[in-house]
Amino acid sequence: MTVELNPISSYASNNGGTLPTALQSGTFTVQQVQFINQGDALARRVDMTAHSLSYPLEFIQQEVAIPLNTSTAAQSVSVTGFRSGEVKALKLWVTSTDDTAATANNPLAWYRPQSVIVTYAGDQYARMDNDSGALWNLVNSKMVPEVSTSVLSYASSAYSATASNSKWLSVPFGQAYDNAVSAHTMYVSGKEILNGIVQIQLTLGSDCSAKAGLVLHVSPVYNAVLVFGSGTADYAF
DSSP states (O other), X not given: OOOOOOOGGGTOOOSSSOOOSSOSOOOOOOOOOOOSSGGGSGGGTSXXXXXXXXXXXXXXXXXXXXXXXXXXXXEEEEEOOOOSSEEEEEEEEEEEGGGEETTEEOTTOOBOXXXXXXXXXXXXXXXXXXXXXXXXXXHHHSSOSEEEEEEEEEETXXXXXXXXXXXXEEEESSOOOOOTTTOOOOOOOOXXXXXXXXXXXXXXXXXXXXXXXXXXXXXXXXXXEEEEOSSOEEEEO
């Protein structure tokens, strides 16, 4: 497993001093579950050199960043770079370079597109107008696509924090399934994009009208299976 650290300047603020160029130490912790009785292990019951165990899960690909125009008019972007597999949904959010100034760095200031139309191979798979995407996300997942946060500002040699909400949008390519009560698992197919191109037409809200350096972030969510074999664990799509 590889962990990639962003530079300190991407999440620390500087009010005229000098930021450190390196961290002194770091910790990476993994939680592990051990058997009380080794006889419960699958390998004690099945020959894992000839069989494997498949565990279904979601795989969230590293995001794609696409520059946007500083405008509240509708604009279109093309999204490429999909891997072979079923895409269940696209996670969308917008950031601005105005929020990452050296004196007040707010990398978690996210904005939700006001309206979105997602098209693939001539078919519209999602249309969410007039900020209705938040309502559809609430209907499909029982959770509002936003989180409470604070925005830091620096003026007159002092910092101040203002309460805010970081927002995103989930655009589905497959039927939603939510059964948190029984905790049952059901396979829900996505859309095989392969090496195709997804077109996104979006309109930004008034919270982006005065922002510069706008960037649309797109993170695909894939159906995946973790295949456990003889001492190995591999993703399969």
